[in-house]
Amino acid sequence: MTETVLEIDRVSKSFGGNKANDAISLTLGRGEIVALLGENGAGKTTLMSILFGHYVPDEGHIRVAGVDLPPGRPRAAIHAGIGMVHQHFSLAPNLTVLENVMTGTEKLWSWRSQTGRARAKLKALAERFGLVVDPDARLGDLSVGEQQRVEILKALYNDARILILDEPTAVLTNLEAETLFATLKEMARQGLSLIFISHKLDEVMAAADRVVVLRGGKLVAERRAGETSKAELAELMVGHRVARPVREAHERGAPVLEAAAVSVRVDGVDRLREISFRLHAGEILGIIGVSGNGQAALAGLLSGTLLRSSGDILLYGEGVGDLSVAETVASGIGRIPEDRTREGAIGEMAVWENAVLERIDEPRFSRRGLVNRSAAVAFADAIVRSFDVRGGGPLTRTRLLSGGNMQKLILGRNLAEHPRILIAAQPARGLDEGAVAAVHARILDARKAGTAVLLISEDLDEVIALADRIQAIVGGRLSPPVSADEVDARALGLMMAGAWKKEAA
């Protein structure tokens, strides 16, 4: 057994009557990577916030290298060598990389800035761990993956020996995530200790030495990564067996939505270039691709928020002009936006308001400009019941719902109306295992009922599991469709890299 650098000893913390952490004990060895696995609300972030001094525990102690850490003092935690990489970065976009890294480390009363020395130290760290980033770049100009690198470098710059990463891959593309885990392993090899929080089984299995599973605020299991399986971890995390629903063979219907050489130009940039697809009733067409390749434009175009610059769209076999959001909704197109907290729902509004906002001008919800509140609340109540939205009723502020429940609300307000077409952009992104299964099951149910689903996703497993046919999106272009039964993950990976173009040429 290697030396223990961190010891969490029977830590408990309650919010109101809710035990977020219940006597959790955990040790971390030198050079070890521990994954903290659990669904949203299992208490992972609370535990790490206690560790970093953001919260004071009700009971229990934290010891770093055998010495008690004073509770509730982030400075003490930093001083003891604990570094935290937050899910939502705590960096200033208008400063350079170097300035961001130095922030908070310089003496307040000093004539000269330590820029020269800091630059050298940053350069040494970057080389040692392979974290390449330009120290003079403005942070706001960097990609999300690079910003995360800066956040890690900042922790290392503060001489962190123990690094905590809160859902580090939540904002990354698959490729960026792989790079990140290679870096983390290199850091562990050089003697740093790491804890990363996750609810994704794949990355836990791939990157961690040891997996600690939290559920409902309690530590329910500890496994060495080599001695467990994804299935076992999923069961431990959720508390019962979860199986992602499986697509059944199913006869598809007539084409309902067709695009022919459609282009979309936003602010002078071509986001979609002459894309063509044909979506049939009762099928799921998967659009796979690394994010930033035109998915947002495709979803916006079909949701009624973006206009096409050229090309034809056939809806139910007839050519249509530009549809507004209201016309889109009225013509039986359901829409699940990529970003549920920004576009999908307005956090400060009540659940019922978010349920009916896109349909508020329909006569059943308003007459002569007056909202029919009872009808709207009843509509929301029906969604809450039949789509199993937990954590509140129609009058609850939507912000209080968890991500999964918010997504069920968005899904529900669309599916409750039995849409003929469903545009689903990243419908399961960021959700925990139980919620992913629920969302997938609903989408498959809709397909069975004859809805045509356009599934825009960057999750290979999701697309392979759900889609009947798949097209890749690369640089605003769409590949020709392939049948999901005739393609494997490797072939899809090639398509996502744009490999079909060579064949065509």
Add this chain to the structure above:
Amino acid sequence: MRFERREHRPLFLVVLTPLLAVAAALALSGLLIAAAGAPVFEAYWRILVGAFGSRLSATETLTRATPLMLTGLAAAVAFRARVWNIGGEGQFYLGAIAVAAVGSRLLAEAPGYLSIPLLLFTGAIAGMLLLILPLWLRLRFSVDEVVTSLLLNFVAVLFVSMLIDGPLKDPLAFGWPQSQSVSDAAMLPKLVARSRLHWGFGIALVLAVVIHIVQSRTVFGLKSRAAGLSPEGAVFAGVPLARTLLLVACLSGGLAGLAGAVEVLGVKGYVTTDLSPGFGYSGIVVAMLAGLHPLGVVLAALFTATMFVGADGMSRALKIPTYIADVTVALSLITMLVAVFFAQYRIRR
């Protein structure tokens, strides 16, 4: 000790917050009164007597509250949709001068039932126009309307100043810069005989109720709130962002312009550069004190008017400056902001 965000705000807190804020402001300005060498409780008693002690003072307080209610509503409807209209003062003056110009020329001979509604409408339109410009700049070029609407106040006030010293100057005013008067027929009837209290007070009350209904019951109210809270979310739900915010701006600017119109038609009949002792700015304070609630605006305007009118009586009786009233109102804004913060959070050890 740390703050945790409260997820549910109980009703008693919503009601208690402004009351506590006002109490704290009164306590703090009590220190100033004591420092000025006057008995604190008597001073506040004098304010109350000064504001409501006689028929005359009570009607005077309500007269003063009238424009504050309208400018308060103007700020409240705008802020609720996150349109930061700081230009109430300029809109007030532009509404006032438009009424004086049209009322003393075009409608000088018209009967009251015709000229009063037309002039009120004129004032509202003038106020609207002054807010549409900053909103257009925001929608088109992302220029912050806080800055533009604020700066337009000075433009508007100087413009009015130019008019009443020039083309609209009243030749019978012994050289004072003062606009020509509207006809007597165009003046708003008195609500109480032998006082200055006019029907504008009733108009403001009715508008507060109407706006409350618009915000809580109508599709427009729902859409404008959505547009303010989350532009992206509103666009995705099909809310026409520009049109909705434009309507909000028309409502807000219109209310502030109407305040100017009502003040001219109800009280003076003409415009001077001291027509408003900062009604536009005080409206912002009133709206914040009211928590942006239209019915709360009525109460907050009454409180503010009470302080301003009552302070005169206190000042005469106790020989301390009337500025105490300004300080108290300003303090109550600060304490309200603090109280709102505390109401949103709970303190944990």
